Every structure is written in structure tokens, then in C-alpha cells.
Amino acid sequence: MATLLSQGHTQARASWRDYLELTKPKVVVLMLITSLVGMFLATRAGVPWTVLLFGNLGIGLCAGAAAAVNHVVDRRIDSIMARTLKRPVVNGRVSPVAALSFAFVLAVLGQALLLAFTNELTAWLTLASLVGYAVLYTGFLKRATPQNIVIGGLAGAAPPLLGWVAVTGHMSAEPLLLVLIIFAWTPPHFWALAIHRKEEYAKADIPMLPVTHGEHYTKVHILLYTLVMFAVSLLPYVIHMSGVLYLACAVALGARFLQWAWVLYRDSKPHAAIKTFKYSIAYLFLLFIALLVDHYLMLNL
Numbered sequence: 001m002a003t004l005l006s007q008g009h010t011q012a013r014a015s016w017r018d019y020l021e022l023t024k025p026k027v028v029v030l031m032l033i034t035s036l037v038g039m040f041l042a043t044r045a046g047v048p049w050t051v052l053l054f055g056n057l058g059i060g061l062c063a064g065a066a067a068a069v070n071h072v073v074d075r076r077i078d079s080i081m082a083r084t085l086k087r088p089v090v091n092g093r094v095s096p097v098a099a100l101s102f103a104f105v106l107a108v109l110g111q112a113l114l115l116a117f118t119n120e121l122t123a124w125l126t127l128a129s130l131v132g133y134a135v136l137y138t139g140f141l142k143r144a145t146p147q148n149i150v151i152g153g154l155a156g157a158a159p160p161l162l163g164w165v166a167v168t169g170h171m172s173a174e175p176l177l178l179v180l181i182i183f184a185w186t187p188p189h190f191w192a193l194a195i196h197r198k199e200e201y202a203k204a205d206i207p208m209l210p211v212t213h214g215e216h217y218t219k220v221h222i223l224l225y226t227l228v229m230f231a232v233s234l235l236p237y238v239i240h241m242s243g244v245l246y247l248a249c250a251v252a253l254g255a256r257f258l259q260w261a262w263v264l265y266r267d268s269k270p271h272a273a274i275k276t277f278k279y280s281i282a283y284l285f286l287l288f289i290a291l292l293v294d295h296y297l298m299l300n301l
């Protein structure tokens with residue numbers, strides 16, 4: 001039934017909420033916070049308001065476009081998993097053609113804004129992230145290998161670099177460090193959820209790590225990636241990009257993440273997997289806020 005509906009049998013008229021859902025708005029908002037911080041950290045002077053507004057809008061529209069393509073390409077898988085069963089393309093409220101047209105409009109608008117208000121490098125890097133997530137991860141990696149999210153994670157980790165380059169016009173070590181933090185954060189973020197939803201991924205025949213290698217193996221890797229993430233998160237202080245306030249926050253937030261990864265590994269609390277996943281989101285948000293606050297404190301010292 002779900003497949004029938006997704007092939008164009010519209011169940012009810014789509015509302016703007018269905019189109020908003022296609023863009024994975026909560027994920028994109030957190031990405032925009034990281035790109036915003038990338039922008040602010042790129043300069044000691046103020047960020048031009050045009051770059052702040054239209055740069056982030058451009059990045060957000062392109063990320064939303066990639067998410068909408070994901071909804072179309074994954075509609076069969078999404079119809080099998082309880083978590084994604086009610087998505088607008090699965091339940092037929094938005095047809096695949098309408099969703100793809102929507103994605104196309106968002107991507108063109110986003111690229112136009114980036115070209116008009118930032119620079120060519122930002123537009124190219126954002127396009128590469130869009131293709132990386134919508135085509136490489138969604139079209140191939142997700143179904144091909146349990147390392148899917150490690151490789152595909154690069155696209156989602158890009159926003160701080162996009163923000164930085166939007167301001168400066170060139171790449172440098174500092175934003176790549178921010179990308180590296182998110183890159184190392186992605187496996188614990190996602191595999192914790194994948195443990196919680198293991199049966200659903202198995203039912204949909206998606207080779208996520210807990211399905212192919214078991215829960216224990218996944219928990220060991222969550223712990224290892226969290227350790228790497230913890231170490232990488234200290235580097236902004238080590239290279240004098242951030243100060244003591246950031247260091248204190250990175251240590252405290254990272255220690256808590258390690259604690260969750262340990263609890264998950266030892267299975268010592270109920271619902272540890274979903275709680276670790278939820279904490280991962282709070283962690284990334286707070287870490288980037290710490291980077292920002294620290295940046296302005298250092299400037300005013």
C-alpha cells in the first residue's frame with residue numbers, strides 16, 4: 001500500500017508542513033548553527049550581514065534540497081521502518097516528482113544566493129556536499145557498506161567550512177578542524193540510533209553496523225570514535241584558535257559523551273542507546289556555542 005501511494009496515488013493534499021518535513025528542518029537548523037559559528041570564527045571583524053543572512057540561507061536551502069532528494073530515493077526503505085513510515089513521499093501526500101521539483105528549486109535558489117552574496121568556492125563546496133549526501137550517501141553508500149555513514153558523514157560535517165569560506169573566500173586549517181570534529185562525532189551520533197533501531201534497519205535490508213557486525217562491535221566503535229572526537233575537540237585550544245573557556249567546555253561536554261559511550265558499552269542503564277543519541281545532539285550544539293562565546297571573550301580581552 002505504501003509503495004502504491006508513493007508511486008503517485010496522492011492520499012491527501014499536501015500542506016506546507018509536508019514540504020518543510022522534506023527538508024529535515026531540525027537537522028538543517030543544527031547544521032546552520034555550525035556554519036554560523038564557522039562564519040563568526042573566520043574573522044576578528046564583523047561578518048557582513050549579507051553573508052550572514054544569504055550565505056546561511058543558501059547553505060540551508062541546498063541542505064534542504066539534499067534532504068528532499070533523500071526522501072524520494074529512500075521512499076521504499078522509509079515505508080518499511082516505523083520511524084520513517086509517515087514521511088510525506090511514503091504516505092503519498094507529496095509525489096516523487098513534486099518532491100524532486102521542490103528539491104531542484106531549493107538547490108537552484110540556494111546556489112544563486114551563494115554565488116550572488118558569497119563566492120564561487122562556497123557555492124562549489126556546498127554543491128559537493130549536496131551531491132555527497134543526496135547521491136553518494138543516499139544513492140550508493142547507504143545500501144553498500146556499514147561504513148556508509150563514516151564516508152557520507154563528510155557532507156554533513158561540511159557546514160562550518162562552508163560558513164568560514166563564505167566569509168574569507170579560501171580554505172584554511174581552522175575550519176577543517178571544525179569539520180573533523182563533526183566528522184568524528186557522526187559515528188557515535190548515528191550508530192547509537194542505529195542500535196536503538198537495529199531491527200528496523202535489518203527489516204529494510206540496510207547494512208548498518210549493528211546489523212552487519214552486531215551490537216557489541218558497534219558499541220566498541222562508538223567508544224573509540226568518541227575518544228577520537230574528544231581528542232580532536234581539544235585541538236582548537238592546542239592551535240590557539242580558541243581559549244580556556246572553550247577548553248573547559250570541550251572537556252566537560254566530551255567527558256559526558258565518553259560517560260554515555262561507556263554506559264552504552266557496559267549496558268549499565270536502560271535506554272542507553274537512544275539517550276546517547278539524544279546527548280550527541282546537545283553535545284554538538286553546546287560545543288559550537290562554546291566556540292562562539294569563547295571567540296568573542298578572547299576578542300574582548
Ligand code: HEM
Nearest residue numbers: 026027030031034083149152153156157182186190193281
Ligand atoms: C551521515 C551523517 C549523519 C547521519 C547518518 C545521521 C543520521 C540521523 C538520523 C537517522 C536521524 C533521525 C532520528 C529520528 O528521526 O529519530 C538524525 C537526527 C538528527 N541529526 Fe543526524 N545524522 C548525520 C549527520 C548529522 C549532522 C552533521 C547533524 C548536524 C550538524 C545532525 C543533526 C541531527 C539532529 C539535530 C537530529 C534530530 C532531528 C529530529 O529530532 O527530528 N546529523 N540523524
Ligand SMILES: CC(C)=CCC/C(C)=C/CC/C(C)=C/COP(=O)(O)OP(=O)(O)O
Nearest residue numbers: 027062063066067070126129130133155156
Ligand atoms: C549542502 C549540505 C550541507 C548538505 C548536507 C545534507 C544533509 C541534510 C545531511 C543530513 C545527514 C543526515 C540526516 C543523514 C541521515 O540520512 P538517512 O537517510 O540515513 O536518515 P533517515 O533514515 O532519517 O532518512
